Amino acid sequence: MALLQKFGGSLGGVNMQKYLFLFTETCQQQKSYEFVPYRFGCFSFQSYADRRKLIEFNILADSEQWKLLSTQMDYLSMLDDADKKKMELFFGQFKSINGDDLIREVYRRFPYFATRSEVAESLMSEEELKVINEANPTQSEDAFFTIGYEGKSFENYLNRLIKNNVRVLCDVRKNPLSRKYGFSKKTLSSTLEKLDIEYVHIPDLGIVSDKRRELNSQADYNRLFNEYESTTLKQNERALDQLAGIFTEKHRVAITCFEAEHCMCHRGRVANAMMKRPRWNCSISHI
Numbered sequence: 001m002a003l004l005q006k007f008g009g010s011l012g013g014v015n016m017q018k019y020l021f022l023f024t025e026t027c028q029q030q031k032s033y034e035f036v037p038y039r040f041g042c043f044s045f046q047s048y049a050d051r052r053k054l055i056e057f058n059i060l061a062d063s064e065q066w067k068l069l070s071t072q073m074d075y076l077s078m079l080d081d082a083d084k085k086k087m088e089l090f091f092g093q094f095k096s097i098n099g100d101d102l103i104r105e106v107y108r109r110f111p112y113f114a115t116r117s118e119v120a121e122s123l124m125s126e127e128e129l130k131v132i133n134e135a136n137p138t139q140s141e142d143a144f145f146t147i148g149y150e151g152k153s154f155e156n157y158l159n160r161l162i163k164n165n166v167r168v169l170c171d172v173r174k175n176p177l178s179r180k181y182g183f184s185k186k187t188l189s190s191t192l193e194k195l196d197i198e199y200v201h202i203p204d205l206g207i208v209s210d211k212r213r214e215l216n217s218q219a220d221y222n223r224l225f226n227e228y229e230s231t232t233l234k235q236n237e238r239a240l241d242q243l244a245g246i247f248t249e250k251h252r253v254a255i256t257c258f259e260a261e262h263c264m265c266h267r268g269r270v271a272n273a274m275m276k277r278p279r280w281n282c283s284i285s286h287i
Contacts, residue, residue, distance in 0.1 A: 003087065004075075006076060006091050013066065014103070020047060034156050037116040107132065146254065147161065148258055150258055158191070160287045166254045168200060168250045169188075169253075170200045170243055173256075174206025185201060198250070211227075229269050268286075
């Protein structure tokens, strides 16, 4: 809100995303937001989720612009002295840069975030486009990944998929719901579709919530997962066949659940089951 106030209280979506991105990258050690490469460059899905809440609270106008409803609130005064100084320096550096010039500034300094841009070809030189193309993840060899989202932002999670050129994300949660923004099935699947990553839910490979209670040590997890291997996995060969078929067709596949460490998550056992399949010759990467 202080950033928006400093730039006059109203900004278009693209300008807001670029200023917010540059401020977090250049002025914050602990970043308020993370970003992914998207249609016009760097984009934070979390910032738009926050924007929707701020509209509900009548802090922002319900319009295409990012617009403060009240000019009476002084968000800049709420910052500590160090952040006020950073904001002043940032504003001084970027106050005269906006629109296409601002997009070019971001693309030149952070080419990875231009790799999915719809406007890069019309804005950047041939040499600059070459740098952007070199930053684009293009791995194509067979690769099988596991990924968790515990302790990570939505954008951090998405970037791990993008940077490893994952083509399909297979959700092996029994019930793909989360109180953390972005990780419930509806939001996750729709966001991945926007990023050209396919989403598949395979609930038969999940563990019911009741069995995940009272897990206090690695030994507790191991007992749960040993039971899971001897029951759920053996009873759901068709689900493993489905996963294997997706991998054969798409070549770069990740399975996902909550826990940060695969040894604390049943997805590790799913990965082990895949490695035991006939003619499997692909290593597993835990990202």
